[in-house]
Amino acid sequence: METISIGLLGLGTVGSGVVKIIENHQDKIMHQVGCPVKVRKILVKNINKERDVELTDILLTGDANDILDDPEIDVVIEVMGGIEETKNILLKALNNKKQVVTANKDLMAVHGAELLQAASHNNCDLFYEASVAGGIPILRGLVDGLASDRIVKLMGIVNGTTNFILTKMSQQQRAYEDVLAEAQELGFAESDPTSDVEGLDAARKMTILATLGFSMNIGLEDVKVQGISNVTDEDILYGKQLGYTMKLIGIAQRNEEKVEVSVQPTFIVDSHPLASVHNEYNAVYVYGEAVGQTMFYGPGAGSLPTATAVVSDLMNVLKNMRLGVNGKGAIAPQFKKKLKEPDEMFSKYFLRLQVKDEVGVFAEITSIFSQHGVSFEKILQLPVKEKGLAEIVLVTHHASLLNYENILLELSDLASVRTVKSSYRVEGGIK
Amino acid sequence: METISIGLLGLGTVGSGVVKIIENHQDKIMHQVGCPVKVRKILVKNINKERDVELTDILLTGDANDILDDPEIDVVIEVMGGIEETKNILLKALNNKKQVVTANKDLMAVHGAELLQAASHNNCDLFYEASVAGGIPILRGLVDGLASDRIVKLMGIVNGTTNFILTKMSQQQRAYEDVLAEAQELGFAESDPTSDVEGLDAARKMTILATLGFSMNIGLEDVKVQGISNVTDEDILYGKQLGYTMKLIGIAQRNEEKVEVSVQPTFIVDSHPLASVHNEYNAVYVYGEAVGQTMFYGPGAGSLPTATAVVSDLMNVLKNMRLGVNGKGAIAPQFKKKLKEPDEMFSKYFLRLQVKDEVGVFAEITSIFSQHGVSFEKILQLPVKEKGLAEIVLVTHHASLLNYENILLELSDLASVRTVKSSYRVEGGIK
Structure with a gap:
């Protein structure tokens, strides 16, 4: 039974968690993937820094290539953060046929498509469960x-x-x-x-x-x-x-x-x-x-929760290795991107206004809404400390963003509206 | 591109949902698994019953063997319920090298181990996500x-x-x-x-x-x-x-x-x-x-939520078929069963008693708890309509089930305790 060798990029909070979980849950990992798993090398900024994690038999290095060029390393786990430089490191890892697990949301949000393509091209897995909402799968x-x-x-x-x-x-x-x-x-x-x-x-x-x-x-x-x-x-x-x-x-x-x-x-x-x-x-x-x-x-974060997601990804990589199917489960996006225009985005809105406390003001305000075809779900009027002013809170039914923004513009032009104090989206149903 | 053929056992609420989802989401399925999927045959009790689902080109049959013995059927989906007879049907399906998806919790709770073993033995998948909590993966x-x-x-x-x-x-x-x-x-x-x-x-x-x-x-x-x-x-x-x-x-x-x-x-x-x-x-x-x-x-239930889980399982079966790894991802239980004894089960308890409203009663009751080493987190005493009686609600700190049951026995023997009205486990923290 061969041991699977891991190269870890980064030994901060999450990296230490990964080392600990692989160590503590070795039995479960063995049972599920059929072979031992060992972290062999870790890329760190400072080799001599004191660490609160057991690192016997692990080589710390300041040079990523010690990991990327090592033919013994099967899987690269990236928990160091960063975008451009990290992208190049992971591209090299994939081109060197290493399986990759990353927790890096910044990287995946910006270069995810390119990295996933490289993974697919090299028949490698690229998993990133930990990048969103830490421990939640x-x-x-x-x-x-x-x-x-x-x-x-x-x-x-x-x-x-x-x-x-x-x-x-x-x-x-x-x-x-x-x-x-x-x-x-x-x-x-x-x-x-x-x-x-x-x-x-x-x-x-x-x-x-x-x-x-x-x-x-x-x-x-x-x-x-x-x-x-x-x-x-x-x-x-x-x-x-x-x-x-x-x-x-x-x-x-x-x-x-x-x-x-x-x-x-x-x-x-x-x-x-x-x-x-x-x-x-x-x-x-x-x-x-x-x-x-x-x-x-x-x-959503934390050393061990995030590391749990990373090591769970690792175990899925290892199961795929055992079956010889790495990189083959990936699915490219099905649709071309099409974004909605402001007249196609609908939501309810909460709007808080400070207005003059005079006859006719309320009618003036609400008529702007009705001119744009927007009606109300809730209305709340409250006294304010300053004399002659009133505070109105309006919650609309669904309105398009375009209509709502036009309403806001017209309201701010009204002499009777002293301030638009705040405006928020309201959610809770499904539209 | 070959079409994957499905045999469906059962056409009740969930079965109809499965037919609908496979029909409605054919594009997504095609994109993800790379080939079309078609329900070919459905086992039903009554062939002539009116159905509110489109069944063109689907053979309805009253004989399970029409499906189990058909070499063209790749996957059997079981949504008919039942335990003993259904077990034998699924065993035959597995022995005939058909992939199996089931939504049957009763069956899996009773014969899960045997069925999973048969699946593994035949290099077939047996997935049952829908059997617990319907649409929740x-x-x-x-x-x-x-x-x-x-x-x-x-x-x-x-x-x-x-x-x-x-x-x-x-x-x-x-x-x-x-x-x-x-x-x-x-x-x-x-x-x-x-x-x-x-x-x-x-x-x-x-x-x-x-x-x-x-x-x-x-x-x-x-x-x-x-x-x-x-x-x-x-x-x-x-x-x-x-x-x-x-x-x-x-x-x-x-x-x-x-x-x-x-x-x-x-x-x-x-x-x-x-x-x-x-x-x-x-x-x-x-x-x-x-x-x-x-x-x-x-x-947790419902036609379409449960069917979503069934069809998601089906898609995982199909991905495995494409990779040629059906039945290879299954993991047998790692541990031998060991159950806790009542003195090893700890919980908090809520206990509601009707007691005589007399001096010393409260001390008498609480001293039974302290003799068993159990202390309280919350205590509530309330008047009751009947004269001379009081109602006491006690919430304990963690106690073993053994201790708690002994306390209940001793309490019911007390002359001052009129009735043990109710007793519940209390949860919320982690112990």
Whole structure:
């Protein structure tokens, strides 16, 4: 029985987790794949750094080619991050006929199509379950579990940092900046949190999910992105009164053959399963034509959860090696990309306005909506501290983005509208 | 490009769904498996019955051998139900080298091991994703998605009928009999609901989940089963006051190498993701050593959801056919079955007592608990209508089943304890 040799690129949080899981679960791996598995070499930045993981008989190297050019290495696992340089390293690995597992969402979101083509060309597997929603086996769920269905809509809470922040803001009625500072202290947010809070991280994951779910090459440039840094605890409170929970939601939706993909702070109807996904947890809600509503829930990040997904991918690579079918299960996208236009994107919207508290104002505002054929699901009027002003919250029925944006423009031109305080997408049903 | 020929056993709700999905999603199937797929023959009880599904070019037959002996049939899909006779039919199908997909939980719970062995012996696939939790791809999630992890605990809401009943009882404060009658009218419950409400259906599914999750042949006889027919709306109300939601939960748990599997009405802590699974929906919560908490949510039954799982299995069979690896991915159980003894099963318990409202009674009761080393997490005392009586609700910390049962015995012997009104397991954390 031959031992399978692994080359690991990166020994950070996830890399250490991979080494530990391969070590701790050697029995289960042996039983399932029929041979021992050993990490032989690890690419690291600093060879002499102290590590809290057992590395006996493992060669640490600063040169990727020590791994890529080693004919003994069967599988390359990439958990080092980075985009351009990492792409070249993985292309070389594939061209050298090495199986590849990666946890790198940034890379897959940008160069996924090219890498998957190289893998297919070389009869190699390229698996990347860990790149979306850490420990949740969502990619395999979409590709295998729901293989026979037509996915119509995907909604994801796919960024743990923002979900932690929004959960605390909502449960403790605290301001964004305040909770962000706490999240940074606790290590749930980076010192530069931009990529998380501005939605870029979530957008990358939605790119990967939409590409798989719709069998269409969706690029990062196709995703409309808005972050949570402007969400206020006041907004969240208004939403609560209407039965909504604020979440950063990635949405990928198709009607007929056209798709839209976006990430934005969204009010989710409280009874929807996504509304109960709290703190740093992730969840991906999938609406399939036949299956209806399903949801996959779990930890979106963390050393061991992410490493679990990586090693599960590794085991699928090894099963394929045993059967001699690596790279043969890959399926190229079925459809050419077609994106919806703003008049084809429909959603409900929550709109909060500060208006003059005068006779006729309400009629003036609502008539703009009706001129655009948009009606209301909920209306809430509240007094404000400043005299002569009133605050109105409107929730529309489904409206096209084009119509809604035109309405916003016309509203901001009205003398009676003092400020458009906030505007959010509302989700919870299926349209 | 050759057409793959399917023989379908059964044309009820799920069978019709299978015919529809194969027809409607032919393009996606073609793209993924590389050849057309056609249902050729269907085994039915009544050939002349009117059907609401298009059956052009499909032969209906009353004789299973028309399918089993037909060398043109590549795959047999079983959605007719039944146990002993169906087992013999599927054994013959496998021995005739046909790939098999089944949605039959009763069959797999009772004869799964034998059938899987026959499949392996004949180099055939035997897939049964639809047998547990309909449209939720949980079996694949356990086997592939969490392949590298050690599953410690599975908790499932795996019976839609009982979840519908308990949801309505809880949300509308209605009695069991009342809601059951409604469920029967709506078609959510059978006219003889025994198998659902007494937990047998859930037990069968837990048998399948535990066998896969723990890689150990668990039999139906190993599952401790209690149904919901004695749950009262009063109990549910008391639970609510303590922050619990009542669910029929299947639990499979292991410590070291020993396991326990049970199904019982259980109070789930409100913040736990299972507490938000309402109506006829199903969910399986998985606790893995490395991944932590994950949950798979979706429709547990229904024509199209279940058929989605069946056809997804079919597509995995077809991918394997293309690669020539059918039956080679199966993994026999790794461990010999070892069941926990009652002194090794730990849980929290909710206990509701009606006691004499006298000095010293409370001390008398609680001292029995402390003699057995069991302490309390929550205590609630409430007045009752009948004079001279009080009602006490106790929630214990973790106690062994042995200790807890001894406590119950001693309590019922006390003169001051009028009635043990109810007793439930409490779940929500991980022990």
